[in-house]
Amino acid sequence: MKNGHNSFFTSFDATINPSLTCIQVDDAAWSTDNWLNKDDAASYSTDCPLIIYVDASKADDTGDGQTWATAKKSLQTALGLAVSGDQIWVKAGTYKPGTSRDNSFGLKSDVSVYGGFAGTEISVSERSIAANETILSGEIGAATNTDNCYIVVLSKSISNALLDGFTIKGGYMNGPAPAGQWQKDGGGIHHNFSQVTYNNLKIIQNYAEWNGSGVFVTGSGLATFYNCVIADNTGNTGAGSFSVFLGYSTLNNCTFTNNSPNQITVDAGGYSNSFNNCIIWGGTNNINIISGTVPLSYCNYQSCGISGSITAGQCITSDPKFVDAAHGDYRLCGNSPCVDAGSDYTNSLLTDIRGFDFGRKLLKTSHSSTGTIDIGAYEYKEGTDQLLDIAAPTTQASNLVFSSVQASQMTIGWTNGNGTSRAVFVKAANTGTATPVDNTTYTANTTFSSGTQICLTGWYCVYNGTETSVTLTGLNALTDYIAQVFEYYGTSGSETYNIATATNNPKSQTTVGTPTVTTQAVTSITNITATGNGNITNLGVSNPNQYGVVWSTTTNPTVALTTKTAQGAIAVT
DSSP, X not given: OOSSOGGGOSOOOBOSOTTOOEEEOSOHHHHHHHOOOBOTTOEEESSOOOEEEEOTTSSSSOSOSSSSTTOBSOHHHHHHHOOTTOEEEEESEEEOOOSSTTOOEEOOTTOEEEEEEOSOOSSGGGOBTTTSOEEEEOOOSSSSSTTSOSOSEEEESOOSEEEESOEEEOOXXXXXXXXXXXXXXXXXXXXXXXXXEEESOEEESOEESSBOSSEEEEEEEEEEEESOEEESOEESTTOEEEEEEEEEEEEESOXXXXXXXXXXXXXXXXXOEEEESOEEESOSEEEEXXXXXXXXXXXXXXXXXXXXXXXXXXXXXXXXXXXXXXXXXXXXXXXXXXXXXXXXXXXXXXXXXXXXXOBSSEETTEEEEEOOOOSSSOOOOTTTSOOOOOXXXXXXOEEEEEESOOSSOEEEEEEOOSSSEEEEEEESSSSOOOOOOTTOOOOOOSBTTOSOBSTTSSOEEEEEESOSEEEEBSOOTTOEEEEEEEEEESSTTOOEEOOOOBTTBSEEEEXXXXXXXXXXXXXXXXXXXXXXXXXXXXXXXXXXXXEEEEOOSSSSOOTTSSSEEEEOSOOOO
């Protein structure tokens, strides 16, 4: 309709056009006031974007891409056609960058790419992202990951780009990287000197040998994230699933969990980075700040496994109560401390990561009423989402008893509570308490310090099962050890622990030492007597019941013999 003479039109009617969303005109304000005959889904603009439709189920790319019926098959083809101002709408399915490890989906300046469509929508707001998973996958070769694409999504020297509504998985950055990229950094998203907004993404199951297995951010520009889950990404020692190296990033309502070895690594180098309404939970090393100070605002973070400088404002540090973390379900239960606990000012999106029919800022007790935004990528929806997590056992294990205490081992016994199982943790200390994390399976090993550790706290799992005792080995002599037993319900990956203390739980014990005896030649020897010489210079334990020198003409003398010199509980001579 844009022709420079719109004001000369005497009548205009664009009704009964359900697929019409944008009408390009001379003056949007004038047309809005004067041309009233249009459907509600349509709006006036002086520059309507071109929409390129993509559908993986199409046979090929021969369609013109102008409708769902004539959609392109390849997202790469659509990206090649898109110019500034265009949108790309991608139907549910799996899309791969190409056939070479160097291939990736390269975003473009001023182009918005949306996933999560069923293939019938006429507006972005109609997307049910959760029901129409749209996967960008680096899995291009065999079933093993080592031949996957290095990078799945690449943002390099671009601005004003948008990626919204995708699952990004299968990147395997073990180098050498494609020309011009950081070597071995960034498997899922590699963000390099760009300004891009990333909305409603699941960034999962990616790998980087160095940093940023899920996301790597570097350079000037800004990486902004809303409603994203960054989970189950892996890397080598020291790597972070979300890594910033000399770059800007802002993260709002994102959930970080089950990434290793680090959930987040920031080497700010003078650039600002912030986390708002985010959950950072369930990693061995949760936050690693190499340089700079990173603010956390209205976040739920696990307080162990943190190095470097953070500032926490209005944050909480208790279990977020995911519905089923063991199986990748990071929705919030209704009794999560994250529900209605965020700040409304940092997220203006109308839905959570699931899209249509899952609004943001829902009241906890009524999904039809407005409340405060939740923390994390998901908004709890009353009547749809699970209300309560699995309750913990009500009776804790108690009455810890130590027996057969030696220099390098001892047996720990206890009275069971009412859980279906229990986990026993031991630390080299004489005070303190442990706090196991729900939905976390701790692998036991009866050799001390060989089992799973609770978040680098020094508490190691030595037993996990249904019995009432365990014999612990690998201990040091004359060392204090404290033990604590936790009852729990649930199976592997869905445990709910009773974290309360109880009578003699926890309890500590000191291992014994090995006595040191110095001997000298026997003197004053007669037919029936002799004088022994020497001394016990280290008893091996404080305040023994009895010690001394035993004389006998037989082997293996004992303190029960009458031929002894016995001493009581006194200091070493």
